[in-house]
Amino acid sequence: MTAQNPARANGAHGQAWWERRAEDVERLISRYPKSRSALMGLLWMAQEERGWVAPEDMEYIAQRLGISRAYVESTCSFYSLYHRKPVGRYVITVCGNIMCGLSGAEALIRHFEQRLGIKLGETTADGLFTLLVTGECVAACDGAPAVQINEEYFHKVTPERADQIVQALRDGADLVELSERIGLIQPGAVWEAGESA
Ligand code: FES
Incomplete structure (x- = not known):
């Protein structure tokens, strides 16, 4: 996932993405x-x-697939990985379901808010981070409290670990590599506070 990018969405000459990627659109539809x-x-x-998914995207998709705009909107709003307003380059989504809730998700959200200087649902002024929570289990209960950043997972995120992740991304770390290096743990493993990111 990338940061909001209207220029890219509309192409260098104002061409909509669905025109520029018409072949991809047709290939996708032909699969079903x-x-x-x-x-x-x-x-x-x-x-x-x-x-993110803009109103004009939903309008196009509804027309192209011959379905109602309301149906497109309801699908888009159901899944937390779709964003219906601009987001930062990194979308930090804290799992707020039962296991993560019992493992400190609320305190972790407050810590992210303090560290990033934003409230839940907001984006930092530099456009780098958006902070969200999802009530749906993100299927990483053995790594509670779990956090998703874009499509990558981070398990057992303590406040110290959260600071390390934020700093690493601010310093230009590759998100996928960061997740593979420090985000995913084997069941039963425990991170020590102060362990280097
Ligand atoms: S409750 Fe958070 S990953 Fe399952």
Whole structure:
């Protein structure tokens, strides 16, 4: 996922992404017996291009698939990985479901807020971080409290670990490498406070 990027979404000459990527759109739709089945893929494509799904994207998708705008919107709003307003380059989503809730998710959210200088749902002024919480389990209960940053996972995120992750990303670390290096742990493993990121 990339940061919001209207220029990229509209192309260098104001061309909409669905015109520029017309072949990709057709290829995606042709995979399914019913074109409406391409809905989630097209929403994801819109988000790849813009960083979020804009009203004009939903309008196009509804028209292209022959479904109602309300149906597109309801699908888009159901899944927490789709964003319906501009977000930062890194979307930090803290899992707020039961296991993570019992493992300190609330305190972790407050810590991220303090560290980033924003409230839940906001984006830092430099456009780097957006902080969200999801009530849906993100399927990493053995790593509670779990955090997703864009599509990457970080397990057992203590406040110290949160600071290390934020600093590493501010310093230009590659998100995928960072997740592989310090984000994922084997069941039963425990990080020591102060362990280097
Ligand atoms: S409750 Fe958070 S990952 Fe399952």
